[in-house]
Amino acid sequence: MTTQYAFYFDSSACSGCKSCQVACKDKHGLEVGRLWRRVYEISGGEWLQKGNIFVPDVFVYHLSIACNHCQQPVCMEVCPASAITKRYDGIVLLDSDKCIGCGYCSWVCPFGALQFDESRKKMTKCTFCADNIDAGLSPECVAACPMRVLEFGDRTELETRYGKSSWYNPLAETPLTEPALLLKPHKDTQRGEKEPVQISPGKELDMREWSLIVFTMLSQIAVGGFIFLGLLRFLNLK
Secondary structure, eight states: OOOOEEEEEETTTOOOOOHHHHHHHHHHTOOTTOOSSEEEEEEEEEEEEETTEEEEEEEEEEEEEOOOOOSSOHHHHHOTTOOEEEOTTSOEEEOTTTOOOOOHHHHHOTTOOOEEETTTTEEEOOOTTHHHHHTTOOOHHHHHOTTOOEEEEEHHHHHHHHOSOOOOTTSOSSOTTOOSEEEEOOTTHHHHHHSOEEEESSSOOOOSSHHHHHHHHHHHHHHHHHHHHHHHHHHHHO
16 A cells, blocks of 8 residues: 555644744754744634623634645646655655756645745755654654644554544635645634634735646646647648
């Protein structure tokens, strides 16, 4: 049976401390602004007036996400330099020596996993700490979590232990890339699907696969245009 390493994240117990994010940043020496693992806070609700007092009706939960080492990695499919490969154990790696920094991979990734290194003019991404895995160790993010809400392992074994994944806002509902990520939702994620939310830090995430859809449409239009022009040229020659 083929191994597919995956991450498991328990949103119901995450405190949002960002220890996983810091551990990843420290191990890989990432400069300010470049994060291979990101922790987001999703919050909403309001204060309700009951008589002469106001009571809180608010909610908050977190999402810790990195590269999901998808079973169908579209980033690998669009890379013109063949710099992205998938290992025997499902880990998706990027060879910086082959990377030309075109950014196509970042356009199609629905999770924002591919990030540009300004100093080297290369794309970069989470490696699943492949060197740790090869040494029989855990990824740094998993080892650093004080709440033990991050785990890793073979996807089939994780699904046997925890069941199928439940996707929630702001992630795509039916990921086309088959991400190797299992999620246990927080009790308030249903409210996050129905009510207005704020997502921090900074800007809201766009994880509804629009970039992948737009890229695919533009590619089809471009191919169709070339075929049409070629046909016109052929007819003119006749």
